[in-house]
Amino acid sequence: MTFGWTGKRLRVDLSRETSSIEEIDPSYMRKWLGGRGFNSELLYQEVGPDVDPLSPDSRLIFGVGPLTGTFAPSSGRTTVTARSPLSGGFGDSNMGGHWGPELKFAGYDQLVVQGKASRPVYLWIDDDQVEIREAAAIWGRKVPQADAMIKEELGSEEIHIALIGPAGERIVSYACILNDVYRAAARCGMGAVMGSKNLKAIAVRGTGAVSIARPEEFYRICAQARDRLREDLMAQMLFDQGTWLLTMPANYEQGWFCWKNFQKGHHPQARRLSGEKHRDNFLAHREGCFACSISCGRFSRIKEGQYAGEITGGPEYETLTGIGPRIGLLEMDKVVHNNKLVNELGLDSCSCGGAIAWAMECWQRGLLTEKDTGGLVLDWGDQETITRLIEMIARREGFGDLLAEGSSRAAEILGRGAEYSISVKGHDMSQDDPRGLGFAFGIGFATGRRGGDHLQGLPCLELTGGFYPGLVEKILGTSKAEERLSPVKKPEMERYSEDLKAVGDSLTQCTFTHSWSFAVQPEDMALMLSSATGLEFAAEELLRIGSRIVHLERAYWNRLLVGRLEDKSPRRFVEEPMPDGPNQGTVFPEAELIPRYYAVRGWDPETGFPNEEVLIDLGLEKVARDLEACRAKYQDMVRSERG
Numbered sequence: 001m002t003f004g005w006t007g008k009r010l011r012v013d014l015s016r017e018t019s020s021i022e023e024i025d026p027s028y029m030r031k032w033l034g035g036r037g038f039n040s041e042l043l044y045q046e047v048g049p050d051v052d053p054l055s056p057d058s059r060l061i062f063g064v065g066p067l068t069g070t071f072a073p074s075s076g077r078t079t080v081t082a083r084s085p086l087s088g089g090f091g092d093s094n095m096g097g098h099w100g101p102e103l104k105f106a107g108y109d110q111l112v113v114q115g116k117a118s119r120p121v122y123l124w125i126d127d128d129q130v131e132i133r134e135a136a137a138i139w140g141r142k143v144p145q146a147d148a149m150i151k152e153e154l155g156s157e158e159i160h161i162a163l164i165g166p167a168g169e170r171i172v173s174y175a176c177i178l179n180d181v182y183r184a185a186a187r188c189g190m191g192a193v194m195g196s197k198n199l200k201a202i203a204v205r206g207t208g209a210v211s212i213a214r215p216e217e218f219y220r221i222c223a224q225a226r227d228r229l230r231e232d233l234m235a236q237m238l239f240d241q242g243t244w245l246l247t248m249p250a251n252y253e254q255g256w257f258c259w260k261n262f263q264k265g266h267h268p269q270a271r272r273l274s275g276e277k278h279r280d281n282f283l284a285h286r287e288g289c290f291a292c293s294i295s296c297g298r299f300s301r302i303k304e305g306q307y308a309g310e311i312t313g314g315p316e317y318e319t320l321t322g323i324g325p326r327i328g329l330l331e332m333d334k335v336v337h338n339n340k341l342v343n344e345l346g347l348d349s350c351s352c353g354g355a356i357a358w359a360m361e362c363w364q365r366g367l368l369t370e371k372d373t374g375g376l377v378l379d380w381g382d383q384e385t386i387t388r389l390i391e392m393i394a395r396r397e398g399f400g401d402l403l404a405e406g407s408s409r410a411a412e413i414l415g416r417g418a419e420y421s422i423s424v425k426g427h428d429m430s431q432d433d434p435r436g437l438g439f440a441f442g443i444g445f446a447t448g449r450r451g452g453d454h455l456q457g458l459p460c461l462e463l464t465g466g467f468y469p470g471l472v473e474k475i476l477g478t479s480k481a482e483e484r485l486s487p488v489k490k491p492e493m494e495r496y497s498e499d500l501k502a503v504g505d506s507l508t509q510c511t512f513t514h515s516w517s518f519a520v521q522p523e524d525m526a527l528m529l530s531s532a533t534g535l536e537f538a539a540e541e542l543l544r545i546g547s548r549i550v551h552l553e554r555a556y557w558n559r560l561l562v563g564r565l566e567d568k569s570p571r572r573f574v575e576e577p578m579p580d581g582p583n584q585g586t587v588f589p590e591a592e593l594i595p596r597y598y599a600v601r602g603w604d605p606e607t608g609f610p611n612e613e614v615l616i617d618l619g620l621e622k623v624a625r626d627l628e629a630c631r632a633k634y635q636d637m638v639r640s641e642r643g
Helices: 026-032 035-046 099-105 143-154 187-196 215-231 233-253 275-281 317-322 332-345 349-364 383-395 399-403 407-414 439-447 471-476 490-507 511-516 522-533 539-559 571-575 590-601 612-617 621-642
Strands: 008-013 018-023 059-063 078-083 090-095 110-114 121-126 129-134 160-163 177-179 183-185 199-205 283-287 297-301 311-313
Touching: 008 129, 026 035, 026 539, 035 059, 035 078, 035 090, 035 110, 035 490, 035 539, 059 187, 078 099, 078 187, 090 177, 090 187, 090 539, 099 160, 099 199, 110 199, 143 160, 143 199, 143 332, 177 187, 183 187, 215 522, 233 275, 233 297, 233 317, 233 511, 275 283, 275 332, 311 332, 317 332, 317 349, 332 349, 332 383, 349 383, 349 399, 349 407, 383 399, 399 407, 439 490, 439 590, 471 490, 490 511, 490 522, 490 539, 490 590, 522 539, 539 612, 539 621, 571 590, 612 621
Parallel strands: 008 110, 121 199
Antiparallel strands: 008 018, 059 078, 059 110, 078 090, 090 183, 121 129, 160 177, 160 199, 177 183, 283 297, 297 311
């Protein structure tokens, strides 16, 4: 009998309108853990360089882990993986809510969707009954309406639905997937992949349970972790203010506020978007995902003004800054309204805000005119224009059609403005500036497995590690690594954080338990996993598995001939000293830190490809063979670049 995992993968072919169940080998489970690990391995094997992200041959993969659906704290996450239509490379995203546990209760560790339906459809998974249903009536509907219509049709509120909005239907390159209406798998354009398959939604109901090998031991270990989380300062702050708690330190203490497309890291009135102000004036109620011990989720209500009466889930810090300060807004009611709009339309707020900010800075600098924008005037903070642009992007109308490609590709199409696209490998940055946030974060942005994004590594040891006396020194050998803008041990910190994050995403367990709060350590994860599955795991083995996953994802890029030449920060971060605030004069020392990170990882300094012996040591012999020809081609590219 399998414990923890279900040992089953559900595969649906929309072209053939068939479904099948595949058994997952126990050795595979141990090697890849689940969730992100399962997904990344399958993507590597089945979606090669010749498969277009939006073709029927592409795969859209949903994965949960051995702890999903259990008493393990905050174990309700789901990883969604595909080749990204935004970057063209490796893509994944992670969502909370209750959809993932419901898939697990239905009996599956993984769902793989391939092919393309001949018309709009949705998928209905009711335990072992799988049905492809007509979706013509809900096609074109915004997320809340579509969710309600499916539940009415199926006759139950006790189901969970992952679905796309109009942006996904129109293949906006950064469309997202939402479940429980407000929980988003936002990054990398997973919603565009879903839309390209004519798939509006995936509704799931599961009546099974997760089998635990040693229930009493598992309960005790999880209960102890929950007790630590209840007493943990960072967890308490997340409950109190959610991720809004970042506004004040990000601006006033640390200087990485993304004002007007990162032109500044500080604004004297940033407290207008503080966590305290939101809590006291806009918080409708809190909520947690499945098995959550923190309840950081917000619901916001606008009480007065133009948008009085609106209520919406969120926003999180990345959204409130992406469609707020990054585009010149500090009014909380407008930010909350913009959040409602992008959620209902199914847009990634980070890339949407990045595209609008790019356009506004190009306008500011005379690179765009009304002839380019169809008569729109792109002044910073103009809410009427911002609302119009969000709608135009989601429906690919007029100037919005260009912005729907993301800022990097928009600049390429336009033939100007590339220097103002704050992106890495074509992926618009989250709202985080390494000139203030920290140098380990900067390494992760430049080398990122899905492009510039904070969640691939989340090295909060340099932000919140100081709240846990002795932790940073225990992991890295020196407390000096706690200093955000010190280069000391930052490559080692990023490596550790990336490996740990891969483990958490594979189990699946919320980042806030182990990489923001540090109440749950790798040793705790190993104990939970061992008692749940009946297989013995140590912390060192888990981190090694995490490293295996990171290297496989790196190899996915390398196979596309992407490496050292593309591991570059936005020019603003390395060439423009921070103009004001606590970190005035700082730049990110990329030339120093990236080679050091390669050395720590065991990657070739010329190409940025993992060395063959590193891949073999991690059990990736086939990957090492795959990269032989790619490595030679990329070496030629590097030499050509050098002249």
